[in-house]
Amino acid sequence: xxxxxxxxxxxxxxxxxxxxxxxxxxxxxxxxxxxxxxxxxxxxxxxxxxxxxxxxxxxxxxxxxxxxxxxxxxxxxxxxxxxxxxxxxxxxxxxxxxxxxxxxxxxxxxxxxxxxxxxxxxxxxxxxxxxxxxxxxxxxxxxxxxxxxxxxxxxxxxxxxxxxxxxxxxxxxxxxxxxxxxxxxxxxxxxxxxxxxxxxxxxxxxxxxxxxxxxxxxxxxxxxxxxxxxxxxxxxxxxxxxxxxxxxxxxxxxxxxxxxxxxxxxxxxxxxxxxxxxxxxxxxxxxxxxxxxxxxxxxxxxxxxxxx
Numbered sequence: 001x002x003x004x005x006x007x008x009x010x011x012x013x014x015x016x017x018x019x020x021x022x023x024x025x026x027x028x029x030x031x032x033x034x035x036x037x038x039x040x041x042x043x044x045x046x047x048x049x050x051x052x053x054x055x056x057x058x059x060x061x062x063x064x065x066x067x068x069x070x071x072x073x074x075x076x077x078x079x080x081x082x083x084x085x086x087x088x089x090x091x092x093x094x095x096x097x098x099x100x101x102x103x104x105x106x107x108x109x110x111x112x113x114x115x116x117x118x119x120x121x122x123x124x125x126x127x128x129x130x131x132x133x134x135x136x137x138x139x140x141x142x143x144x145x146x147x148x149x150x151x152x153x154x155x156x157x158x159x160x161x162x163x164x165x166x167x168x169x170x171x172x173x174x175x176x177x178x179x180x181x182x183x184x185x186x187x188x189x190x191x192x193x194x195x196x197x198x199x200x201x202x203x204x205x206x207x208x209x210x211x212x213x214x215x216x217x218x219x220x221x222x223x224x225x226x227x228x229x230x231x232x233x234x235x236x237x238x239x240x241x242x243x244x245x246x247x248x249x250x251x252x253x254x255x256x257x258x259x260x261x262x263x264x265x266x267x268x269x270x271x272x273x274x275x276x277x278x279x280x281x282x283x284x285x286x287x288x289x290x291x292x293x294x295x296x297x298x299x300x301x302x303x304x305x306x307x308x
Contacts, residue, residue: 011093022052032063100149105193113199124155169198201251202288206296215245226256258283261298
């Protein structure tokens with residue numbers, strides 16, 4: 001272990017809205033690693049004082065998001081700033097509270113598949129660090145939805161509650177296709193959000209065997225996208241084998257993937273590029289097309305220190 005100088009982070013939250021004070025704002029300091037690995041240290045919080053000021057002490061160097069949130073008339077107001085902390089204190093962070101924008105849209109079903117819209121939720125997940133957290137809206141029976149007070153940021157679009165063979169096949173915002181990098185709402189832009197879901201997801205089934213060629217129950221099977229698609233956590237799929245060592249993954253978008261089967265893996269660790277790098281050669285590669293079905297027998301990756 002090496003000694004490391006901790007620093008101080010100070011700043012002020014201000015509001016440009018008439019009648020809205022930053023006095024009761026909550027400020028979070030979120031380390032970048034928290035977005036990559038679910039078991040990483042949690043964020044720290046600090047309330048603002050009567051002047052809207054906040055302070056964090058004993059912060060180790062690294063990349064952080066400083067996030068201020070405030071509830072006003074049941075609407076969330078927010079501000080954020082990403083900071084790189086080195087060996088010196090940071091004393092001049094200014095967060096300006098602003099209201100978010102409402103975003104309406106429609107979910108469309110590709111083909112003739114029947115879907116109950118009341119089971120669906122549209123979720124916007126921020127792409128940078130932790131940002132303002134996910135924002136969600138229930139889909140109405142007529143397949144429309146409305147997200148309220150969406151903060152300016154870049155988001156990945158996800159639909160929860162879909163039947164297991166479904167996946168999101170296309171997302172458009174106004175006249176433009178939403179790129180893999182996400183839905184950019186950092187600037188005010190008009191246009192409804194159009195989401196297309198399809199029942200034509202791919203499927204992978206198989207068995208996990210240990211070193212003695214015996215079926216292994218409770219193995220963690222993880223489908224990992226290849227290339228730049230690893231930046232999208234929604235493309236990772238995970239399940240566990242049953243008592244016969246069998247697994248099944250369904251509703252997979254088309255593309256190239258690798259399959260891994262760990263005896264034991266910490267939640268979210270497989271989304272960390274440094275962790276995956278150690279196991280790349282142990283994965284089973286596959287290419288999936290819409291509606292395709294693959295069967296793969298996987299070799300168990302033993303827990304560290306174990307031989308099977």
